[in-house]
Amino acid sequence: METIQPAIQHPEQTDEPAALEFEFLGSGREYFNIWIVNIFLSIITLGIFSAWAKVRREQYFYGNLRLGQHHFAYLADPVQILKGRIIAFGLLAIYWAGWNFVPVTAMGLLIIGVLALPAILVAASRFKMRNSSYRNIRFRFTASFTEAYRTFIKPIAIILGLSAIGYLLLYQIDPETLTAMANNGQTEELPDDFRVIPEDFLPTVFYLALFPFLPYLDYLRVKLLMNHTRWGNQQARINAGAGGFYRVFVVGFLLSGAIATLAMVVVFAVGALIGMTLGEIAEPLLPAGVVIAVLLVYGSMIYSAGYWRAERTNLIYGNTRVGDASIGSVLTFHQVGKLYVTNTLAILFSAGLLIPWAHVRMAQYIASVTSVTGADLDKVVMDSDAQQGALGEGMVDAFDLDIGL
Amino acid sequence: MNSGANGHYYDGQTARAHAAELRINGANELELTPALRGPTAVADVRISSRVGNTPRRIEFTDGALFETSDHHAVDQWLSQPGNSSGWIHRLESKTTYALGALAIVALFVAVSVKWGVPWSSKYIAQALPESITIPLGDQAVKSMDKLILHPTQLAPERITELQNQFWQLLPTEQTGYEYQLLFRGGGRLGANAFALPNGTIIMTDELVAQAEADEELQSILLHEIGHLQHHHSLRQIIAHTSLAVLTSTLTGDITAAGSLAIGAPNVLMEASFSRQMETEADTYALNQMQYLGLPTEHFANIMERLEFAACCEDKDKENDGAVQDASREEVGDPAESQQNTSGTLDFFSSHPLTEERIARFRQNSSPPW
Numbered sequence: 001m002e003t004i005q006p007a008i009q010h011p012e013q014t015d016e017p018a019a020l021e022f023e024f025l026g027s028g029r030e031y032f033n034i035w036i037v038n039i040f041l042s043i044i045t046l047g048i049f050s051a052w053a054k055v056r057r058e059q060y061f062y063g064n065l066r067l068g069q070h071h072f073a074y075l076a077d078p079v080q081i082l083k084g085r086i087i088a089f090g091l092l093a094i095y096w097a098g099w100n101f102v103p104v105t106a107m108g109l110l111i112i113g114v115l116a117l118p119a120i121l122v123a124a125s126r127f128k129m130r131n132s133s134y135r136n137i138r139f140r141f142t143a144s145f146t147e148a149y150r151t152f153i154k155p156i157a158i159i160l161g162l163s164a165i166g167y168l169l170l171y172q173i174d175p176e177t178l179t180a181m182a183n184n185g186q187t188e189e190l191p192d193d194f195r196v197i198p199e200d201f202l203p204t205v206f207y208l209a210l211f212p213f214l215p216y217l218d219y220l221r222v223k224l225l226m227n228h229t230r231w232g233n234q235q236a237r238i239n240a241g242a243g244g245f246y247r248v249f250v251v252g253f254l255l256s257g258a259i260a261t262l263a264m265v266v267v268f269a270v271g272a273l274i275g276m277t278l279g280e281i282a283e284p285l286l287p288a289g290v291v292i293a294v295l296l297v298y299g300s301m302i303y304s305a306g307y308w309r310a311e312r313t314n315l316i317y318g319n320t321r322v323g324d325a326s327i328g329s330v331l332t333f334h335q336v337g338k339l340y341v342t343n344t345l346a347i348l349f350s351a352g353l354l355i356p357w358a359h360v361r362m363a364q365y366i367a368s369v370t371s372v373t374g375a376d377l378d379k380v381v382m383d384s385d386a387q388q389g390a391l392g393e394g395m396v397d398a399f400d401l402d403i404g405l
Numbered sequence: 406m407n408s409g410a411n412g413h414y415y416d417g418q419t420a421r422a423h424a425a426e427l428r429i430n431g432a433n434e435l436e437l438t439p440a441l442r443g444p445t446a447v448a449d450v451r452i453s454s455r456v457g458n459t460p461r462r463i464e465f466t467d468g469a470l471f472e473t474s475d476h477h478a479v480d481q482w483l484s485q486p487g488n489s490s491g492w493i494h495r496l497e498s499k500t501t502y503a504l505g506a507l508a509i510v511a512l513f514v515a516v517s518v519k520w521g522v523p524w525s526s527k528y529i530a531q532a533l534p535e536s537i538t539i540p541l542g543d544q545a546v547k548s549m550d551k552l553i554l555h556p557t558q559l560a561p562e563r564i565t566e567l568q569n570q571f572w573q574l575l576p577t578e579q580t581g582y583e584y585q586l587l588f589r590g591g592g593r594l595g596a597n598a599f600a601l602p603n604g605t606i607i608m609t610d611e612l613v614a615q616a617e618a619d620e621e622l623q624s625i626l627l628h629e630i631g632h633l634q635h636h637h638s639l640r641q642i643i644a645h646t647s648l649a650v651l652t653s654t655l656t657g658d659i660t661a662a663g664s665l666a667i668g669a670p671n672v673l674m675e676a677s678f679s680r681q682m683e684t685e686a687d688t689y690a691l692n693q694m695q696y697l698g699l700p701t702e703h704f705a706n707i708m709e710r711l712e713f714a715a716c717c718e719d720k721d722k723e724n725d726g727a728v729q730d731a732s733r734e735e736v737g738d739p740a741e742s743q744q745n746t747s748g749t750l751d752f753f754s755s756h757p758l759t760e761e762r763i764a765r766f767r768q769n770s771s772p773p774w
Binding site: 025031033034036037039043052062063064069071135136137200232377378379381 | 418420496502506509
């Protein structure tokens, strides 16, 4: 009987340590059955089974992910998830019932939601990590709620401060000018509803202040998640600065703008050409032309979203070490963009039946371009584990926050 | 029968994997070779249920783990008396079962989209307290005023006249609404009328200008009152929200591709639901017109005129070089008035079969008495 040897025996003697490759072994055909049967069971149990369904789906994707010769595992207890969902549902019910007595405005609700975000992030990450395992060693997320709030307090304070300054500046503009702009120059004897007041621009000012900080907030979030993740006694560390996130966001933004513009120019040019050469005869072609144009423009936007996904993933994982091991992540913009477009078309034209196939394809691609080097996995030992309720997990499911690592 | 399974053994303390074989002995105990641990009774281990071809986990109480892909052997250990798990996997592994599940899911989606969601949203909409619906409508009026609409250019006497007619049209029984009729310049919405969840109906100057008789405007007001009496705009909001929640919970994933799965049923529902709502509002208007002794032709007449204005104005402009309808010139840009970009219950954009609707009002043009 052989014992699995560590990937590198003598790191100091090896120039190029052997890389462990990720591989995704699932198939769209097999996953389709699992997917549809679990949806069916969720329906006939009035949603109760959906907790089990979620666990089975996760088990399928974790269990089919192989690194070296070993598979990942998802170990969450469906009852825990069900409890979390019931609690989340109960909170929602209390909110609706309490509305009559204490009406909370949409703004108030938004503020409560934003304030709760760091706590939800921590609770959900703890649950997810604790239930993820590789080689019978669980992952862990160790950040405290306080740490999460401390991470975000400074940028949030700056954003709110900038909004306040912007709001004060708005007061310097004559409201009559704004009102006249909105009402074709007419300002006399206008009902109050048509008067523009600085408060109307409050959301705009807030978004303008928030926008430049989005890459930074994303960076803080990723750093919090990565630097508090452990696999056994191995600590994960990300070695990427905020600059990389700004590069990905700015280039991604410009790129999708450029590609969408290009697609529109092409559509108009071709449309104009056909119109000019064929004239009246081309009129019956118009509806088909409009459909093609819309598909082309949307397609180009979906395609360019591939840049953001590929480069952000590479930035995060390519700069992360888990203990002594480093992760290699070489997604390419074109491949991800192509997958996005073909998956979208497949889902559209199959009325959703190819959703499982699309997910498997994406998992296969990402696994195929991800690897681990420099790992001496046999040395890794278990950490003591802390228990954590399922509230975070259920909440995230109910409100659909994508906080995937 | 003794069958062994090859796999990896992990001791529960380290990540070290030992290639090993696990087999069952006569005493119903699992024996590991090499003997890294003593025999363990099958009853004392936890064996994971099968999901596709992912490896099975045989978990020992001390945290140790044996992992194998030999499902055949593991299922044999489980076939010992007292074990009945694995039924989900049996459902998942047969194509016929999957197709059966698919048929039922498809039926469920179809029924939900066609009846379930619109029907249940009706009851939720009726149950919603005024403390929610009134601010919702007030907010809608405010933001539409600021963003799209303009102050009315109608003479105050004309407004009073039309509002007095409006009061005569309102239902006499308790409705839960504070009905209110407002006039606005339509801006890019052009000739239009819409009902908001707080009982406010907005009619644009452009629409008033299109009417050749006040009864035509009254017929449109009755249609809008019908929307309100049936809580249509609230129902629409509730229906879309609940359908999105339903789809995302069931399919279990909202990713870039998955969001399409939510979009598609929504579009399907919109197509059937909005037609259903227009028909309901038409029915209300038709019944009320007959009850009030208004000739129902008026509704057909103004619908036809607006339909013509929306579809054929462009061609007329091209051919004649002149705008046919002079009244439109006074109120905003006629080209703009054709774009119905409003997200509210829009009077003219959601009318899939206008001809059919017009015919209904023509057929019923004589009062029933």
